[in-house]
Amino acid sequence: MNKFFFILSFLFLVISCKKNEQLKNYKDLNSREYFSIPTDLKNMRNIEKSKINDSLYKIKGLFNNYIIQGYMNGNKKVGWWEAFDNNTKEIVAKLEYKFIDDKEFVNQYFLFENKSIDTLNSKFYTLKKNGDLLNYRFYTSVLYKKTQPEGKLNYHFYSNGKEVSHLQCRCKKYKNFYDCEFTIPPNSKNISIRGNFWELFQIENGNVGENEIYVRDTLKQ
Template structure:
């Protein structure tokens, strides 16, 4: 992929998420998560200033939430945690900002402190020398998967592009995808990528799972 195309791709990115019911209390929808983390719904709200961030802890009759608000943008940022009031279910959400909007990039469901990867959308990275393995997990769906691709850029310490490419992945019935990258020889690299899974549904806004990554890797 040419540099201009991949830069345009990243700059025009809109994060979408499949809506799937998983139980009575937790639904993997951005609207539902944003409603639960709306501080106006909480009477007991604690705020602690921490440099450029405000640490939040709040509770009501249904949920306990914790996370951070960016002081400058006045928006939720980074990882937030939602517990049900009985602390049986837990969800961790990663908020990122795109076009001045809050977007949920990843969400991880827990049941009794164990990750429920079938319901979650997240990634992990494992390194072996200059070989990097990215694992992307997406929620289970009854719809078939049309494609799963990773678009990535590798930058050096001076922000020069060392490599940019696209990897297509075969469909994985285990609800995760493995992408293997080989990095150029450098002491330290920044890897920015977009993972995109497309499902076979009529409404494209409900048929795309996307995750943005940004990892500083020391080789």
């Protein structure tokens, strides 16, 4: 399964780079740490840089047996990055970088199994509109056995660029995703939504874990 070879590849690199350090278990790495290894230019070879504008570049390089490509604004990773198997050319991972609180943040990531998204080991969200009803669905990895999980969406609702409301939605938990539904305020136009989903849970060793996904969406009328 491609995604596991991809994960193991950069874990071996971490170990080789930190021979004299106490290495924490990869399950304890957050998503930024987890994916920073294969997307770090210092760990790539045969790097190609294509200039998009004065500050934005497209990056393409090799990490072990994987093609890594994405975008950098100055020295910061931005937007969507992808990893492909260099032999089969099939996609094995895709991740979205955002810059939050002056730090690179992996907002969403997809791991692929036979060209399909592995929803049990990915972190992402979907948005569906049915009339005046909006449904946000947030997928989080089941890498841990979670106890007492809860998820909330804090969001700002805008109409014609003006903030109409700032609310919190308590999400309903299913196996590996949370659902949050709310209605569009009446007479809203040129709608946009900004906010963040937050999952809090406890794992078997008693530690507390969390996941965050930032949302920023514009609805087509």
